[in-house]
Amino acid sequence: MALIAANDYEDLPNEPIARWLQLRDLLERRLLDSQDYESGLPVWAMLEYSHVLSVTAQAIRPETLSAISVGNALDEFDEFRAKAAALAAQLSFQPRKSGQADVLPVSSAVRGRLISEVDRLTDIVRQSELADHRKEKVFSLLKRLRSEVEAEKLDYNNTLKAISLCAAALVGTTSFLADAPHAIATIAQLIGLQEEAHQEKLQILALPSEPAVPKLPPPPQKRLPPPSVD
Structure with a gap:
């Protein structure tokens, strides 16, 4: 069974950084919940984890994460996972915009x-x-x-x-x-x-306490009564 399915992406936020962070959290949970986690993850799970995060990270930080290779998956997976965790920490604590506390x-x-x-x-x-x-x-x-x-x-x-x-x-x-x-x-x-x-x-808290005022159409023009006919 794959770590992630197509419909999993539908629940991710739209903002790219938040989207990648939540995707990584999801993959981590799938790894930890796997029956193979304690005994040893299969190579396919390591490859899927690294390639999915590597490809999607390109939209945020090009060339930041290089996926592990098939031949050295067992040797390279732990280091890739560590780098993904470090990138997640860095993205989560980006400096705030000017004026923010x-x-x-x-x-x-x-x-x-x-x-x-x-x-x-x-x-x-x-x-x-x-x-x-x-x-x-x-x-x-x-x-x-x-x-x-x-x-x-x-x-x-x-x-x-x-x-x-x-x-x-x-x-x-x-x-x-x-x-x-x-x-x-x-x-x-x-x-x-x-x-x-x-x-x-x-x-x-920033919302005004008074109700918002909609833009109203102009009031109807007052019409004079027609003159009486004797």
């Missing part, structure tokens, strides 16, 4: 999930084979990120820096290939959902 309020529901994922990512870094000085640098950023989540206010610049550094630092390590892509993608998804809800709320 850099602080994102975080709801209590998202706060709990984010703390859990940040702690999980911290454990992944701790168990990785990174040099101690690199671990400390990542720990510092994750600690600051966790503090902001606890305060229910995220600094976008710090979040981007923390996630991007984690993704870059852990690419190629055994622990990253096993667990980090999912943790990073989950953090990106949670913050993306919080941002979407925040923007919707801002749009509602």
